[in-house]
Amino acid sequence: MAPRKQQEIFDATLRLVAEKGYDGLTVEGVAERSGVNKTTIYRWWPSKAALLGAALVESDVLGFEPVDTGSLRGDLVALVEGVIRLLTEPPAADIALAALAAAVRHPELDARHFFADRLAKEREIFERAARRGELAASADPMLVIDLLAGAVWARVVLRGLRAPDDFAAKAVSALLDGV
Amino acid sequence: MAPRKQQEIFDATLRLVAEKGYDGLTVEGVAERSGVNKTTIYRWWPSKAALLGAALVESDVLGFEPVDTGSLRGDLVALVEGVIRLLTEPPAADIALAALAAAVRHPELDARHFFADRLAKEREIFERAARRGELAASADPMLVIDLLAGAVWARVVLRGLRAPDDFAAKAVSALLDGV
Numbered sequence: 001m002a003p004r005k006q007q008e009i010f011d012a013t014l015r016l017v018a019e020k021g022y023d024g025l026t027v028e029g030v031a032e033r034s035g036v037n038k039t040t041i042y043r044w045w046p047s048k049a050a051l052l053g054a055a056l057v058e059s060d061v062l063g064f065e066p067v068d069t070g071s072l073r074g075d076l077v078a079l080v081e082g083v084i085r086l087l088t089e090p091p092a093a094d095i096a097l098a099a100l101a102a103a104v105r106h107p108e109l110d111a112r113h114f115f116a117d118r119l120a121k122e123r124e125i126f127e128r129a130a131r132r133g134e135l136a137a138s139a140d141p142m143l144v145i146d147l148l149a150g151a152v153w154a155r156v157v158l159r160g161l162r163a164p165d166d167f168a169a170k171a172v173s174a175l176l177d178g179v
Numbered sequence: 180m181a182p183r184k185q186q187e188i189f190d191a192t193l194r195l196v197a198e199k200g201y202d203g204l205t206v207e208g209v210a211e212r213s214g215v216n217k218t219t220i221y222r223w224w225p226s227k228a229a230l231l232g233a234a235l236v237e238s239d240v241l242g243f244e245p246v247d248t249g250s251l252r253g254d255l256v257a258l259v260e261g262v263i264r265l266l267t268e269p270p271a272a273d274i275a276l277a278a279l280a281a282a283v284r285h286p287e288l289d290a291r292h293f294f295a296d297r298l299a300k301e302r303e304i305f306e307r308a309a310r311r312g313e314l315a316a317s318a319d320p321m322l323v324i325d326l327l328a329g330a331v332w333a334r335v336v337l338r339g340l341r342a343p344d345d346f347a348a349k350a351v352s353a354l355l356d357g358v
Binding site for chain 1: 200276277279280281282283284289290291294295314315318319321322323324325326327328329330331332333334336337338339340346349350353354355356357358
């Protein structure tokens with residue numbers, strides 16, 4: 001399938017799940033909105049769970065590239081600010097929250113690929129920091145990401161509070177300088 | 180209402196939301212399961228959102244008391260281990276995840292009281308640590324809790340992975356000793 005057509009299918013999938021939730025997402029609806037035949041979509045993705053899983057990883061809307069600021073601190077602050085934007089700015093926020101709600105209730109929707117794919121990219125930050133001698137060899141990238149990204153989820157999604165402007169700097173400082 | 184009757188209503192509410200999701204939760208269903216008249220329930224909680232919100236905060240099932248281990252490190256490790264249990268052991272895990280999915284899709288269900296109530300209790304840990312001189316006056320309890328509890332949510336709920344046995348100790352060490 002042409003990459004552009006595929007992006008249109010993914011966009012339609014993510015917009016539909018954001019608007020209607022997972023229960024309201026149908027391959028028929030995606031076919032109608034993207035102008036691609038339902039049978040063609042099913043040939044590539046055998047279920048709506050498979051389609052949404054692929055869209056979460058592949059769509060440009062949730063695309064993620066770690067920023068190289070020249071320091072571990074700067075890179076991590078940029079990463080936390082990116083998660084804040086992901087969880088607060090439409091359309092990404094509506095998509096992320098609808099996908100979370102769906103993944104919690106529907107184990108057949110495997111959101112693990114989305115987070116595994118992000119972590120593979122986030123590892124660059126830690127490899128650069130190790131090369132600069134900023135990080136102990138024993139540092140655990142997944143744990144650092146879980147602490148920092150998890151803090152944003154906790155503040156914004158669970159507590160339903162705004163992240164203050166200095167949230168990213170303070171969260172990174174708590175990790176790098178201690179509480 | 181007698182406290183015991185109230186707990187029976189809350190238990191029925193939480194069991195129903197865990198089994199059927201928020202859409203399947205009805206005041207009628209809670210009335211049937213708890214043996215309390217529907218009209219009585221409505222007199223106390225005007226909607227199912229209000230009933231579930233109260234049940235999350237007041238039920239013994241999700242009850243929380245911070246442990247006093249004698250050190251900030253020990254208290255925080257116990258706290259993280261408690262969040263791991265909350266998110267992995269039934270029935271609490273089913274309730275917590277169903278409530279999360281509901282809160283994300285239904286803003287009228289205000290989960291903020293649940294987290295605010297927990298934070299009020301968690302502050303004890305930081306007050307004890309400050310009295311022992313273990314913590315800078317500038318430390319931000321909400322940020323520390325968001326980092327630690329958020330890390331558990333990220334690992335267990337978002338990534339869908341098991342938290343290793345040393346997860347709590349390593350997460351707390353990353354904060355207290357630096358990464």
